[in-house]
Amino acid sequence: xxxxxxxxxxxxxxxxxxxxxxxxxxxxxxxxxxxxxxxxxxxxxxxxxxxxxxxxxxxxxxxxxxxxxxxxxxxxxxxxxxxxxxxxxxxxxxxxxxxxxxxxxxxxxxxxxxxxxxxxxxxxxxxxxxxxxxxxxxxxxxxxxxxxxxxxxxxxxxxxxxxxxxxxxxxxxxxxxxxxxxxxxxxxxxxxxxxxxxxxxxxxxxxxxxxxxxxxxxxxxxxxxxxxxxxxxxxxxxxxxxxxxxxxxxxxxxxxxxxxxxxxxxxxxxxxxxxxxxxxxxxxxxxxxxxxxxxxxxxxxxxxxxxxxxxxxxxxxxxxxxxxxxxxxxxxxxxxxxxxxxxxxxxxxxxxxxxxxxxxxxxxxxxxxxxxxxxxxxxxxxxxxxxxxxxxxxxx
Numbered sequence: 001x002x003x004x005x006x007x008x009x010x011x012x013x014x015x016x017x018x019x020x021x022x023x024x025x026x027x028x029x030x031x032x033x034x035x036x037x038x039x040x041x042x043x044x045x046x047x048x049x050x051x052x053x054x055x056x057x058x059x060x061x062x063x064x065x066x067x068x069x070x071x072x073x074x075x076x077x078x079x080x081x082x083x084x085x086x087x088x089x090x091x092x093x094x095x096x097x098x099x100x101x102x103x104x105x106x107x108x109x110x111x112x113x114x115x116x117x118x119x120x121x122x123x124x125x126x127x128x129x130x131x132x133x134x135x136x137x138x139x140x141x142x143x144x145x146x147x148x149x150x151x152x153x154x155x156x157x158x159x160x161x162x163x164x165x166x167x168x169x170x171x172x173x174x175x176x177x178x179x180x181x182x183x184x185x186x187x188x189x190x191x192x193x194x195x196x197x198x199x200x201x202x203x204x205x206x207x208x209x210x211x212x213x214x215x216x217x218x219x220x221x222x223x224x225x226x227x228x229x230x231x232x233x234x235x236x237x238x239x240x241x242x243x244x245x246x247x248x249x250x251x252x253x254x255x256x257x258x259x260x261x262x263x264x265x266x267x268x269x270x271x272x273x274x275x276x277x278x279x280x281x282x283x284x285x286x287x288x289x290x291x292x293x294x295x296x297x298x299x300x301x302x303x304x305x306x307x308x309x310x311x312x313x314x315x316x317x318x319x320x321x322x323x324x325x326x327x328x329x330x331x332x333x334x335x336x337x338x339x340x341x342x343x344x345x346x347x348x349x350x351x352x353x354x355x356x357x358x359x360x361x362x363x364x365x366x367x368x369x370x371x372x373x374x375x376x377x378x379x380x381x382x383x384x385x386x387x388x389x390x391x392x393x394x395x396x
Contacts, residue, residue: 036317041079042101044072095311099318104142108380117308119148126326131347142380150305151322154342157301165289181242189244216378275341278362298373
């Protein structure tokens with residue numbers, strides 16, 4: 001019996017060591033990070049996000065003596081290419097990229113090419129606020145297991161924004177956009193699919209129209225692509241002639257399309273941030289009548305992650321920043337619509353609800369229940385294949 005108890009204690013200790021944050025090691029991480037500047041490569045197309053990252057830098061510098069320098073990207077692939085070039089050149093340490101806001105195909109590319117830092121999520125104290133159970137969204141990126149090589153930082157949901165004064169009845173689903181555009185020619189468009197927002201618009205339609213959406217959770221093949229996209233191309237062919245500029249030109253990104261809505265050139269735009277309409281109204285960038293809607297069956301949603309490259313010069317500082325992003329106070333600040341309005345990635349059952357009490361609201365800010373079901377992202381391989389085929393068909 002005594003031997004059994006000794007073995008049980010030993011096994012329990014091993015289990016805890018493998019599954020609990022290494023707090024003693026975290027003190028060493030904090031010490032190593034002091035004085036470091038973390039070069040966070042992040043999409044720079046949203047001023048609210050840029051301002052939030054600047055706030056993070058001030059906070060981490062005051063609390064941990066870790067400064068954040070945002071490297072503003074027009075596309076995440078720029079940073080991935082930089083890390084890959086460094087690996088090819090044999091630069092296995094002191095890399096130029098410390099932290100990347102990365103998702104989907106870019107994460108898959110980094111994982112497959114060995115460009116990611118060793119797993120770090122379980123080492124961060126604030127990881128305890130996440131749901132890390134099997135199949136949790138915090139552990140999967142576009143169906144690809146993260147294996148602890150990414151850390152969540154904000155929730156994203158695909159939404160449409162419309163001027164309720166000009167559009168009393170927006171389309172109920174993606175199929176309904178064809179009839180709506182026929183009745184309102186030139187009054188809607190989508191960003192170029194080379195931009196992630198335009199690509200998401202196409203993916204939202206594909207998820208709704210595919211004969212078997214479950215197939216989209218698997219890696220794409222030629223046969224699957226032909227079968228599952230056939231209804232989608234029929235839909236797009238019917239929609240395109242009635243788009244803005246007859247579907248011959250597309251806004252570069254969501255910010256430009258939002259300006260088209262504000263200028264009354266179009267009536268509908270789109271975002272991956274349910275709070276963006278309320279924030280834009282407050283900033284005078286959209287009319288007071290702007291509102292948010294989602295298709296009746298729900299919309300694509302995902303968690304935005306940050307990852308650390310394998311050769312990051314300031315990996316300790318990057319971990320400190322990633323951990324700070326998961327602090328409940330940080331998540332509450334982020335959820336404030338005057339800041340970002342991004343819904344928290346934390347497990348509500350593990351956080352004191354008082355932290356999120358008394359956040360401001362607005363008529364254009366939807367409640368979480370208003371957004372309907374969250375539809376899973378297709379496997380990362382589908383987006384590249386879909387946007388490449390779109391470019392072949394519609395780019396001259």
